[in-house]
Amino acid sequence: MSAPSPALAMTRTLVGAGVVCGFLIVVAYELTAPIIQENRIEARQAAVFEVLPGAVATATFQLQADGSLQAVPDETTAGDLVFAGYDAQGGLVGAALEAQGMGYQDTIRLIYGYSFDKDAIIGIKVLESRETPGLGTRVETDPVYQANFDALDVSLDAAGQALANPIEAVGAGKKQHPWQVDCITGATISSKAIANMLGTSAAKWMPAIAARPEALARPEGAHVQ
Amino acid sequence: MSGLDKTLLVSSSPHVRKGRAVDRIMFEVMLALLPAVAWSLWSFGLGALFTLLTAIAASVLAEHLACRMVGRPSTVRDGSAMLTGLLFGLTLPPGLALWMVVVGAFIAIFLGKALFGGLGYNPFNPALVGRAVMQATFPVAMTTWVASTAPERFTRLPSTTLAWPLTQPVVDVVSGPTPLSAWKFSHQATDAADLFMGSTMGSAGETSALLILLGGVYLVGRKVMGWRIPVTILATVAVVSGALWLWDPTTYASPWFHLFSGGLMLGAVFMATDMVGSPMTHTGVVLYGILIGVLVVVIRTWAGMPEGVMYAILLGNALAPHLDRLIQPRVYGTTRKGKAP
Amino acid sequence: MSSSSPPTTTDEFIKGLWRENPVFVQVLGMCPTLAVTNSAVNAVAMGLATTFVLVMSNLAISAIRRFVPKQVRIVTYILLIATFVTVVDYAIAAISLPLHKALGAFISLIVVNCIILGRAEAFAGKNPILPSLADGLGMGIGFTGALLTLGVVREVLGMGTLFGVALFPAAFQPWVIMVLPAGGFFTLSAWMLVFNALRRRQRALSEPA
Numbered sequence: 001m002s003a004p005s006p007a008l009a010m011t012r013t014l015v016g017a018g019v020v021c022g023f024l025i026v027v028a029y030e031l032t033a034p035i036i037q038e039n040r041i042e043a044r045q046a047a048v049f050e051v052l053p054g055a056v057a058t059a060t061f062q063l064q065a066d067g068s069l070q071a072v073p074d075e076t077t078a079g080d081l082v083f084a085g086y087d088a089q090g091g092l093v094g095a096a097l098e099a100q101g102m103g104y105q106d107t108i109r110l111i112y113g114y115s116f117d118k119d120a121i122i123g124i125k126v127l128e129s130r131e132t133p134g135l136g137t138r139v140e141t142d143p144v145y146q147a148n149f150d151a152l153d154v155s156l157d158a159a160g161q162a163l164a165n166p167i168e169a170v171g172a173g174k175k176q177h178p179w180q181v182d183c184i185t186g187a188t189i190s191s192k193a194i195a196n197m198l199g200t201s202a203a204k205w206m207p208a209i210a211a212r213p214e215a216l217a218r219p220e221g222a223h224v225q
Numbered sequence: 226m227s228g229l230d231k232t233l234l235v236s237s238s239p240h241v242r243k244g245r246a247v248d249r250i251m252f253e254v255m256l257a258l259l260p261a262v263a264w265s266l267w268s269f270g271l272g273a274l275f276t277l278l279t280a281i282a283a284s285v286l287a288e289h290l291a292c293r294m295v296g297r298p299s300t301v302r303d304g305s306a307m308l309t310g311l312l313f314g315l316t317l318p319p320g321l322a323l324w325m326v327v328v329g330a331f332i333a334i335f336l337g338k339a340l341f342g343g344l345g346y347n348p349f350n351p352a353l354v355g356r357a358v359m360q361a362t363f364p365v366a367m368t369t370w371v372a373s374t375a376p377e378r379f380t381r382l383p384s385t386t387l388a389w390p391l392t393q394p395v396v397d398v399v400s401g402p403t404p405l406s407a408w409k410f411s412h413q414a415t416d417a418a419d420l421f422m423g424s425t426m427g428s429a430g431e432t433s434a435l436l437i438l439l440g441g442v443y444l445v446g447r448k449v450m451g452w453r454i455p456v457t458i459l460a461t462v463a464v465v466s467g468a469l470w471l472w473d474p475t476t477y478a479s480p481w482f483h484l485f486s487g488g489l490m491l492g493a494v495f496m497a498t499d500m501v502g503s504p505m506t507h508t509g510v511v512l513y514g515i516l517i518g519v520l521v522v523v524i525r526t527w528a529g530m531p532e533g534v535m536y537a538i539l540l541g542n543a544l545a546p547h548l549d550r551l552i553q554p555r556v557y558g559t560t561r562k563g564k565a566p
Numbered sequence: 567m568s569s570s571s572p573p574t575t576t577d578e579f580i581k582g583l584w585r586e587n588p589v590f591v592q593v594l595g596m597c598p599t600l601a602v603t604n605s606a607v608n609a610v611a612m613g614l615a616t617t618f619v620l621v622m623s624n625l626a627i628s629a630i631r632r633f634v635p636k637q638v639r640i641v642t643y644i645l646l647i648a649t650f651v652t653v654v655d656y657a658i659a660a661i662s663l664p665l666h667k668a669l670g671a672f673i674s675l676i677v678v679n680c681i682i683l684g685r686a687e688a689f690a691g692k693n694p695i696l697p698s699l700a701d702g703l704g705m706g707i708g709f710t711g712a713l714l715t716l717g718v719v720r721e722v723l724g725m726g727t728l729f730g731v732a733l734f735p736a737a738f739q740p741w742v743i744m745v746l747p748a749g750g751f752f753t754l755s756a757w758m759l760v761f762n763a764l765r766r767r768q769r770a771l772s773e774p775a
Binding site: 006009010013014017018021024025028029031032033035036039040043128132135 | 630633634635637638641642645646648649652653656657659660662663664667742746
């Protein structure tokens with residue numbers, strides 16, 4: 001090796017390594033990006049199917065500033081999104097919405113299904129949580145708690161601008177009305193957190209979508225399973 | 226040779242020794258626990274009896290095994306393992322599955338004591354180490370409380386007690402919230418007289434504040450235990466919770482509720498006073514007591530869990546050596562900085 | 567290294583498995599060891615990802631070791647390591663999103679895993695390509711094995727499953743603490759106790775009486 005000046009050697013090494021590394025990263029990104037995108041859409045679609053039993057196809061809509069709903073490509077992640085689920089005949093099964101809020105340890109993110117026929121939440125699925133295993137995670141597994149979301153009433157009041165009865169968390173076994181959520185003893189904070197985030201999300205979304213299922217009619221090229 | 230017989234032996238203090246001090250202390254403490262144990266057996270029946278016996282037997286066995294493993298003579302006879310087992314048993318829900326009791330007792334002795342070098346070297350109260358690990362390991366079982374003074378308590382065991390090893394206990398007895406969880410999650414206060422006498426749900430040995438206090442008074446009277454730790458803890462809890470209560474009696478529980486509910490009495494009298502885990506100086510002990518008292522109220526009031534005595538005492542144990550370093554007694558004839566004047 | 571003859575490539579491979587195991591002997595890479603061993607699958611995935619980065623970075627660094635001025639060697643090493651980590655990060659996300667989510671930030675944190683920079687600095691920067699490859703592979707497999715020993719214990723006790731397959735009847739009581747961070751510390755220290763005892767016995771046997 002001839003002896004170039006140290007500064008030149010250092011610069012040459014770093015630039016060379018930088019170029020090679022940059023190239024490698026770009027290649028890896030180009031190869032994997034479409035697969036990752038597909039994985040993301042599939043994961044979200046699987047969640048939508050889970051909270052909207054009977055749905056076999058989905059489409060993504062975005063809530064616009066003027067309150068209208070616009071069909072957008074499935075890979076969209078920004079903005080206020082609502083995922084419509086359709087049955088085999090193309091009829092609207094319901095709408096799936098994401099909600100998040102503070103749990104016992106960290107933010108809980110979930111997706112819930114809304115049925116226009118029942119005017120109620122008909123299923124929830126936790127997407128992300130760091131709740132205590134065995135305690136807080138019972139919100140995902142406890143059948144009694146999950147039964148809260150077989151038909152959780154979110155009907156609107158006469159003016160159509162707010163929920164007729166806000167979703168309310170009550171102590172275990174004290175549920176009397178369809179808009180109340182029975183908490184789990186020993187996981188009160190997690191179960192309340194979910195009821196609260198559903199309440200906040202429903203209060204925002206129901207006025208925007210409940211009265212007009214036709215805005216979510218199946219667009220051309222809806223993503224079929 | 227005759228001159229050597231007259232050699233004087235020079236040694237430093239202590240010069241007056243009492244024989245077999247450890248087992249005497251352990252015996253006295255167990256004696257002081259008797260009223261609380263008796264009350265526990267009366268109010269929870271067979272469930273408490275089996276829990277306590279299993280805890281003691283497993284602790285003694287664990288101590289014996291631990292000594293054998295490191296090739297030391299067994300220290301089972303000094304009674305310390307027995308006491309750890311008894312205290313550990315008293316902090317458990319009386320219907321806890323017996324296999325869990327055994328696991329917890331082994332953790333208490335191995336992790337809380339043997340790994341640190343045995344009696345006298347354990348920085349934390351072993352019984353509480355066992356309980357803390359159990360709380361994190363079996364959170365549901367550790368918060369399933371059987372009813373106090375149930376009519377059939379002397380004739381049948383709670384179904385949870387006899388769960389097969391490694392299986393989930395199935396709850397069939399009447400269970401319900403402790404006074405503390407009732408307050409935390411449903412905001413229901415419990416009558417202070419019930420708490421004081423002990424007709425409430427809770428861990429096997431924590432329910433009767435009165436009987437635990439009696440034991441404490443006995444220990445102080447026999448000079449086995451200093452009065453400062455329990456008194457400062459209880460006083461701090463009373464002052465802090467009292468201040469909050471005066472500020473807003475609808476949100477915050479009353480001081481007597483705090484004093485007589487949960488494991489505070491048992492913890493303040495029998496756990497925080499562990500001779501190894503607490504500071505050595507009078508000032509250190511007072512600071513230690515204040516720290517634990519404040520933590521108890523803070524955890525009970527603002528943390529996610531209803532009871533915080535266990536964590537408060539363990540944190541206090543962790544800080545005890547540092548308190549001792551902070552407050553070193555001044556050597557006679559030197560200044561505070563350790564120099565000659 | 568044996569004192570009689572210079573170490574062979576096989577020696578370089580084998581030392582990472584046991585005698586110089588990165589986790590149990592060198593006590594390096596504790597962050598992923600404690601954080602992502604709550605199930606056997608996570609442990610293996612993290613181990614393989616680290617092994618890949620370790621092998622690739624050892625290869626690359628050994629190949630260019632003559633051309634890198636020593637003043638900028640750490641920067642160059644980190645640049646290469648970070649590149650391989652980014653590639654692994656994309657690859658895991660493409661293979662399985664749930665796995666990518668379970669490993670979370672710890673994939674990116676492979677960059678700062680001391681084992682990798684440690685091997686680069688202590689070995690690959692001074693040795694030819696073949697021994698460096700053997701060293702990286704041995705260390706990587708040793709690391710994966712160590713993670714697996716933790717992951718197996720934590721998953722079996724904490725969830726009653728192994729690689730997601732239920733081992734016990736439904737009545738099994740999970741030991742929640744094992745999947746919490748505290749369980750990682752307990753399991754690691756228990757294994758270390760066992761392995762140290764084993765090594766002490768090994769040493770006592772090998773020494774002439």
